[in-house]
Amino acid sequence: MYKIFISFIFMFFIQCTQAQDNTQIFVVNAGDNQGLIAAIESANNNTAAAKIFIQPGPAGETSFTFTEAYMGTDNALPVISSVVQIVTTPAAQNRITLKRDINAPQFRLLEVSGHGRLGMNGFINVESFSVNGNGGAILAGDETTVQCRGTNFRNNFASGEGGAIYMGGESELMCINTFGYRNDFGGEFRENRAGTVGGAISIQGQSRAVIKHQVFADNSAGVFGCDLNLNSSINATFSTLTVENNTFSADCNNVLFENPRGRMSFRNNSVVGRGDIFDSTDTINFFGNLFDAISTSTNNKTSGILKALCNDFGTDAFHSLGYNISTENSCGLDQSTDLPDTDPMVNLPDEHDVIALKAGSPAIDAGASMMQDNPDGVDYLPCGYIDARGLGRPQDANGDGVFECDMGYYEVQGGPDITxxxxxxxxxxxxxxxxxxxxxxxxxxxxxxxxxxxxxxxxxxxxxxxxxxxxxxxxxxxxxxxxxxxxxxxxxxxxxxxxxxxxxxxxxxxxxxxxxxxxxxxxxxxxxxxxxxxxxxxxxxxxxxxxxxxxxxxxxxxxxxxxxxxxxxxxxxxxxxxxxxxxxxxxxxxxxxxxxxxxxxxxxxxxxxxxxxxxxxxxxxxxxxxxxxxxxxxxxxxxxxxxxxxxxxxxxxxxxxxxxxxxxxxxxxxxxxxxxxxxxxxx
Incomplete structure (x- = not known):
């Protein structure tokens, strides 16, 4: 019934969109590479916004496989210079995959430039793209916007920065998944690789980004930042990078997050793995996170020297806003509600990369219960609206009548299943x-x-x-x-x-x-x-x-x-x-x-x-x-x-x-x- 009702809403959305005279509508069958290319070309030649709805092909096809780049470029698709949304039908069995043939020459999926705005909304896999340069799957230039909702980026490679996504100039990235894994609706960066920095994402120039409800797993970088690299010079009075309610799991050979420049807000995340977590010389505010890592890696910047999980190189970059738990004490966790040097007692990531709390974990009901002030704008919820599984939060796990968040991105259920x-x-x-x-x-x-x-x-x-x-x-x-x-x-x-x-x-x-x-x-x-x-x-x-x-x-x-x-x-x-x-x-x-x-x-x-x-x-x-x-x-x-x-x-x-x-x-x-x-x- 849920999928039927969602599909009804989807078709109603198409009908409502078609009623708007200033919006171009394209419907493309999966597998029709030229149809997708033609839709983007037409969108670029029109000042109106465009929505490209992708549906399964007549024989049930759900994939686009690209064997060559578009017109001698480094991209499979035309450069997006207009406002384009790529939308798929809302059912897990209809997830659409865009991939490069493994025997094809190197090229990324697409590039966004010239004030272009790209939205990839729901049920899309972007896989196996490879480029000699930056942005293994997506390269975004100055004054552009990229939005990804429910999109999986897997096994993409850039010889430079940003194994999956590179944001340059004054651009904006928003990867916000509004669906939990319970429906296999995506929001994943897995096994992406960069030759230099930002194994999954690199944010440069004067760019900013919001990353929410994503899974980062087994990404890698040749130099620093297996998951994320932030080096944005934007003069922001608020966060350049907001990272909320995500799971990070990896054995990184350098550091998961490299942040030489750019204010970061890091809230309600679970980070598990072997290696360093943060290198930063700019401000990072921590709230409600769980860090469980054994820092035994040898960082190639200081060969032979054992490093802490968080390293600010004397800049006082790390600031706690409370309710964090960590296996050690290098991340500036100095608030009365923090639990440094504490084993959070978590299980290894499961098949969905959910990092569950064990019974008796000190992280249970140890988080915030009230709204939190936000100097950047709208006040924060104590821990969002769902955990990594899609369970509503906060919960009352101990039954004392107080709905307190658990630290990190996992919530222990506090009551019987509803009926x-x-x-x-x-x-x-x-x-x-x-x-x-x-x-x-x-x-x-x-x-x-x-x-x-x-x-x-x-x-x-x-x-x-x-x-x-x-x-x-x-x-x-x-x-x-x-x-x-x-x-x-x-x-x-x-x-x-x-x-x-x-x-x-x-x-x-x-x-x-x-x-x-x-x-x-x-x-x-x-x-x-x-x-x-x-x-x-x-x-x-x-x-x-x-x-x-x-x-x-x-x-x-x-x-x-x-x-x-x-x-x-x-x-x-x-x-x-x-x-x-x-x-x-x-x-x-x-x-x-x-x-x-x-x-x-x-x-x-x-x-x-x-x-x-x-x-x-x-x-x-x-x-x-x-x-x-x-x-x-x-x-x-x-x-x-x-x-x-x-x-x-x-x-x-x-x-x-x-x-x-x-x-x-x-x-x-x-x-x-x-x-x-x-x-x-x-x-």
Whole structure:
């Protein structure tokens, strides 16, 4: 069900994109090298942005194999000088591979230059490219941007710098994987090699980068920086390189991170291997990391001299912000919450390169539990929204009611696996007036919607995302905010645009989530033009569809779920039947002038197959995140909505009559979009 629903979102995304007149759309079959080349050439000849959707070939092909460079260049594909996104279908079995034939001459995959912007979004392998120069797979020049999401870089080689990626000039790299390994959705740098520095990535010139939710394994460099080399002269008052929630495992013969120049933020990472970790003469701020390494390597800069894990050469480069654990004490871990000279008690990396904590590890529940100040902008979450496996975090492993992070990128589960009984409504008692709707679906999937307020403190806001069950958590890797709609007859589905606003997780210490409330984490998408705040709140149960014994307390519960009009995709209605007589109804839509808008009927009455709801909406609003103040919210009557279920509970007729100017009266016909698991229809 999860993959089906994700595929539905993918096709809807294509349709919405096609509706935007200023975007070029190309669909290329895997294996059609010339088709991919032609799409990029066409994109370069047009000032509009381009999206290239790659799908399996007619015979099921999933690979592009390049035997020669493009027109005598050092690249398999044309130089990208425009705005190009390469997107694949969202299913692990459809992962697309771009590779160089092992018998072909040397060339990289592509180059980005001339203000070009490249996005590689999801389910792509980039393998076996090799170049005499910099950037084994991707070379980015001045004033360019490279984004990779869910992309694997494997076995690429550069004789110079950056075995997989080289960023030069004033460029920007963002490799942010929004999917855990649980779905094999990627985010991996493995066995890439550089002849000089930056076995996986080299960041030079005045470039900056963000690296999140990636696996770095067995990369190597001939001189320094088996995983990363940072040498950026950008005059930044904030971090030049941000490295958060990653796994690094390797036996490096020199040093994993070489940082002669460029401020680095290193947060919530797990690093395991034999060899040095950092050489740096510029500032590195550490927070929430796990370092487990035995420094027995002989660095070729100081032959014969045993070195520490972190070496700053007298520059005072290393600064701890707390909650780090390390097998020794060379990394400046001087905060009261740090644990230097401490064995973190970890297992060796497993087949997914997850570095698990052993029972009794001092890293368990030893991390932060609250939001952390960020001088660079949006305040940090204590440890992101998921761990290396995709389990929601933070957890309460010791059951003391405090959700504390574990140090590093692994979280010990603090409660039993959740079931279908987690479908319901949740809120934070200190934030009355906003909440989350959860539907547990089949195949360990879930649908989650959040009803809240816009940062402008005037408009309403709602998000929707499809996620999955992971242990005692629900994880929604991509949450979307819709725009472009209007209420009533003015609605045009072709105008709807979905914006990726962030990721969420909900963690439950038990099924009830009353005496022991859960935690909800929202991690903002920092690539947005105006990112939202990160959010960490409690999740108390307001209502539920099933008992924790997974029984249906009323035969009418089967009428619950989400419904929409396929001709009006971009708005809809959620129905939660509470008992024989009562339901909660959420209507998510838009104002007549086009802003997001939502209504709630919390005491809707049931009579036969009809639900009658007196709908309320916030006439006095508040803001999002830290701007939220429940005392500012005032609900007023919007009007009445009547919902009639048809036999089978998969279709409903809706009539509404609003007393608010601009909304009027009308009728809608909706079909079921989702069916909460464990419920059956009584009609």
């Amino acid at each position: 279908e009984a987690q479908s319901g409504l949740y809120f934070d008692t200190d934030r009355n007036g906003e909440g989350v709707h959860v539907e547990m679906l089949g195949d360990d999937s879930a649908l989650v919607a959040m009803f809240t307020y816009h940062p402008n403190q005037t408009d309403l806001m709602w998000f929707v995302g499809s996620g999955s069950r992971m242990g005692n958590s629900i994880v929604i890797d991509e949450v979307y905010r819709a725009s472009g709609g209007a209420f009533g007859a003015a609605f045009d589905a072709s105008n709807i645009q979905n914006e990726f606003v962030g990721s969420m997780s909900l963690v439950f210490p038990d099924c009830e989530a009353t005496d022991k409330p859960g935690r909800m984490v929202f991690e903002s998408n920092k690539e947005m033009e105006e990112p939202l705040e990160n959010l960490l709140v409690e999740a108390f149960t307001l209502s539920r569809l099933l008992t924790c014994a997974q029984t249906q307390p009323s035969e009418k519960i089967g009428r619950s779920g989400s419904f929409f009009d396929p001709q009006r995709s971009g708005e809809g209605i959620f129905i939660d039947v509470i008992d024989d007589n009562t339901a909660v109804v959420f209507f998510y839509t838009y104002t007549p002038s086009g802003e997001q808008f939502w209504l709630v009927g919390s005491g809707a009455s049931i009579n036969g197959n009809t639900i009658t709801a007196n709908m309320l909406y916030p006439t006095a609003t508040t803001g999002f995140g830290s701007q939220f103040n429940s005392n500012e919210i005032q609900f007023s009557s919007w009007g009445e909505v009547t919902i009639t279920h048809k036999p089978g509970c998969n279709e409903i007729d809706i009539s509404y009559h609003s007393t608010v100017s601009g909304y009027g009266s009308g009728e809608l016909n909706h079909v079921r979009l989702t069916q909460p698991a464990g419920i059956t229809c009584d009609l």
